[in-house]
Amino acid sequence: RINEQRLWDTLMEMGEIGGTEKGGCNRLAGTDLDKQARDLFVSWCEACGCTVEVDKIGNIFARRPGINNDLPAVGTGSHLDTQPTGGKFDGVFGVLSGVEVLRTLHENKIETPTAMEFSVWTNEEGSRFQPAMQGSGTYVGRFDLAAELNKTDVNGIRLGDELERIGYLGDMELGSRHMGAFFEAHIEQGPILEDEKKAIGIVRLGQGIRWYNIEVVGRPSHSGTTPMHLRKDAMLAASAIVTEMNNIAHRHENGLGTVGYMDVWPNSRNTIPGKVTFSADLRNPRPDVLLTMHEELEAFCEKVAKEHNLDVNLDHFWYFAPVEFNASDDVKAATEKLGYSHMDIYAGAGHDACYMADLVPTGMIFTPCLNGISHNEAEYSSPEECAAGANVLLHTMLEASKR
Amino acid sequence: RINEQRLWDTLMEMGEIGGTEKGGCNRLAGTDLDKQARDLFVSWCEACGCTVEVDKIGNIFARRPGINNDLPAVGTGSHLDTQPTGGKFDGVFGVLSGVEVLRTLHENKIETPTAMEFSVWTNEEGSRFQPAMQGSGTYVGRFDLAAELNKTDVNGIRLGDELERIGYLGDMELGSRHMGAFFEAHIEQGPILEDEKKAIGIVRLGQGIRWYNIEVVGRPSHSGTTPMHLRKDAMLAASAIVTEMNNIAHRHENGLGTVGYMDVWPNSRNTIPGKVTFSADLRNPRPDVLLTMHEELEAFCEKVAKEHNLDVNLDHFWYFAPVEFNASDDVKAATEKLGYSHMDIYAGAGHDACYMADLVPTGMIFTPCLNGISHNEAEYSSPEECAAGANVLLHTMLEASKR
Ligand SMILES: NC(=O)NCCC(=O)O
Ligand SMILES: NC(=O)NCCC(=O)O
Numbered sequence: 134r135i136n137e138q139r140l141w142d143t144l145m146e147m148g149e150i151g152g153t154e155k156g157g158c159n160r161l162a163g164t165d166l167d168k169q170a171r172d173l174f175v176s177w178c179e180a181c182g183c184t185v186e187v188d189k190i191g192n193i194f195a196r197r198p199g200i201n202n203d204l205p206a207v208g209t210g211s212h213l214d215t216q217p218t219g220g221k222f223d224g225v226f227g228v229l230s231g232v233e234v235l236r237t238l239h240e241n242k243i244e245t246p247t248a249m250e251f252s253v254w255t256n257e258e259g260s261r262f263q264p265a266m267q268g269s270g271t272y273v274g275r276f277d278l279a280a281e282l283n284k285t286d287v288n289g290i291r292l293g294d295e296l297e298r299i300g301y302l303g304d305m306e307l308g309s310r311h312m313g314a315f316f317e318a319h320i321e322q323g324p325i326l327e328d329e330k331k332a333i334g335i336v337r338l339g340q341g342i343r344w345y346n347i348e349v350v351g352r353p354s355h356s357g358t359t360p361m362h363l364r365k366d367a368m369l370a371a372s373a374i375v376t377e378m379n380n381i382a383h384r385h386e387n388g389l390g391t392v393g394y395m396d397v398w399p400n401s402r403n404t405i406p407g408k409v410t411f412s413a414d415l416r417n418p419r420p421d422v423l424l425t426m427h428e429e430l431e432a433f434c435e436k437v438a439k440e441h442n443l444d445v446n447l448d449h450f451w452y453f454a455p456v457e458f459n460a461s462d463d464v465k466a467a468t469e470k471l472g473y474s475h476m477d478i479y480a481g482a483g484h485d486a487c488y489m490a491d492l493v494p495t496g497m498i499f500t501p502c503l504n505g506i507s508h509n510e511a512e513y514s515s516p517e518e519c520a521a522g523a524n525v526l527l528h529t530m531l532e533a534s535k536r
Numbered sequence: 537r538i539n540e541q542r543l544w545d546t547l548m549e550m551g552e553i554g555g556t557e558k559g560g561c562n563r564l565a566g567t568d569l570d571k572q573a574r575d576l577f578v579s580w581c582e583a584c585g586c587t588v589e590v591d592k593i594g595n596i597f598a599r600r601p602g603i604n605n606d607l608p609a610v611g612t613g614s615h616l617d618t619q620p621t622g623g624k625f626d627g628v629f630g631v632l633s634g635v636e637v638l639r640t641l642h643e644n645k646i647e648t649p650t651a652m653e654f655s656v657w658t659n660e661e662g663s664r665f666q667p668a669m670q671g672s673g674t675y676v677g678r679f680d681l682a683a684e685l686n687k688t689d690v691n692g693i694r695l696g697d698e699l700e701r702i703g704y705l706g707d708m709e710l711g712s713r714h715m716g717a718f719f720e721a722h723i724e725q726g727p728i729l730e731d732e733k734k735a736i737g738i739v740r741l742g743q744g745i746r747w748y749n750i751e752v753v754g755r756p757s758h759s760g761t762t763p764m765h766l767r768k769d770a771m772l773a774a775s776a777i778v779t780e781m782n783n784i785a786h787r788h789e790n791g792l793g794t795v796g797y798m799d800v801w802p803n804s805r806n807t808i809p810g811k812v813t814f815s816a817d818l819r820n821p822r823p824d825v826l827l828t829m830h831e832e833l834e835a836f837c838e839k840v841a842k843e844h845n846l847d848v849n850l851d852h853f854w855y856f857a858p859v860e861f862n863a864s865d866d867v868k869a870a871t872e873k874l875g876y877s878h879m880d881i882y883a884g885a886g887h888d889a890c891y892m893a894d895l896v897p898t899g900m901i902f903t904p905c906l907n908g909i910s911h912n913e914a915e916y917s918s919p920e921e922c923a924a925g926a927n928v929l930l931h932t933m934l935e936a937s938k939r
Binding site for chain 1: 619620621661662663666668724725726727743745747755756757758759760761762763764766769771772774775776778779782785786791792793794795796797798799800801802803804805806807808809810815817819884885886908909910911912
């Protein structure tokens, strides 16, 4: 069994890096705070005898040798970057559950049949740079390395430059770790486990995601002298699309639709906006339904362009197809062995494990979080809830290492 | 008659300060560019023998003495600040028509019965600092000086500090000029004169304006894991209000409604916005209608707050009541004497003359502008159109000086 108090203290210590007044965490990918968090992770792993390597997109891998190091390792990992209004648990809990597993093995001098690998993936959040799960997606070959390093934040700063600056642009080849299975522990980020009073969610599926950048190009003009019928109001057209995102979501079972980001130009109160740029995020566990939602958004954007007599450019830059986790039964077996209550569940958010499932048998362990709230400074998971997840991770990894 | 080519050259020279690639002008109030424009105006006035004074809110007054300097002067003026996507004419045309009047008097050694005053008013646009017509409104006593100097831009920079920094925080008392009448020339900024093929608009009324800051406070949470019915989506609620602003405008004759500014927090694509702050601008020439529009907006914000289960704070920080210009007939007489085609019109935008009308008989002269477009880099008025306006200004001021 892992050490509940030590896991908790580790979570709280990490949460101080970028910690906010309201008890949350603001630690965007590639920032100085990200560097501090990574450095701390590396120091903890090295203290337990791991060797640490960094790949070309900044993912970190810490390896604890096993009895037979020719066999593929069992891996775990998650991310240390957060949302601007993030909590102390999203991603971090997965990484530090790994550290807790490592420490438990280390202090008990447990020799595992295979090596164990503990990883931190670059920019999972997709907040500062897009898309999300950028490090894992690039590692497994879904994205082109050069293109991803060239991605810029809203201030035009390149991801590649930031990784170099903080000392985490490594030279290890992508996809080159010798791993045989991958498990990720994560807070659920939704309300279901709490509602159902279950300690552990056996994640069967990661739902599909479609991300868009939408640009509405109208014509800036005077708010006091331009008659309503002569306007090309980019803000008004954008608002129609925001409202429709909500309608699309409601029309489909389990549909979600969100506009989280918006930038207005020239953003002056007595000038009708000439350009509004915003994000759109559509999700559904069923790929056919998500496709219909996508088509509805496309059609609506065309309609808005015609009705408002302006241009609507829809850039659908990321499609993440629903993914099934094929090592879920290993998670279930460990959960039952430990006697925790559990249920099957699907992941509403994307996770690094979703991309790792491209390469190796993969499973995810969910734990409850207070009021189902995440991407919010109030995000919270109790010490016992965290400990349960880390225990399941430990025993899932130990079992997998035997095979 | 004024010198058409000289007026045009002056406009083009001033337009270079903050000039944009697309031929517009971006010269926000209180910036270094505002300082350069003011310095140029002052140097031109001094070259024609004027004495220049600056008041406590940064308004500039250049005085050309007359025959009897105990009589109240005849004034003209407008503003040199622009929108971020402004043109070379809005405001500037009025100021430089004044300079052209001054030069015409100077080179012809015309002695006028009273002194003539040429002014530049601080922050007329209301883009960087609010409200609009801040300099003239403070001069006539509508606003409190200390409160206005304390106003900050989106970066928290105080107007008072910026005026001091650029050397235009004067010590002249507000409202202390000895003026007997005020006339402002301005481009129409709308499509009516062009449509009606008239050279001059005799401005009878400035329409009413109500300005608001609206803050929608929801709850940030995860776009992939928060079910639609558990959301408090500040963006969705804000969009409903943007759409309603348009509906309110359409429900009332001559109604206008605009959301030009919006700021989203935390502005991350996979976090449901927790707070959206935006502007609202309602206008109507009839005060009763504008009041109804205001009440409709208030009621709608309350409704949205209830329906979306979040807070909507409506800060109605500026009401500008419609104003009648009581020296319009002087403008009409000069226009007819000069033989220009003309029509009565009302001003859709606020102007410094609207506040000067509190103190002295005031009139405004409108000239056409291409496609009725303003607050846009494509704003344009031809040399002949500008010359007509300046000629009417010259003769209106000369007549007023005789009385
Ligand atoms: N776990 C998590 O919040 N991932 C961010 C990517 C997403 O938006 O789902
Ligand atoms: N003339 C002008 O554009 N004034 C700005 C104030 C307003 O919004 O009407």
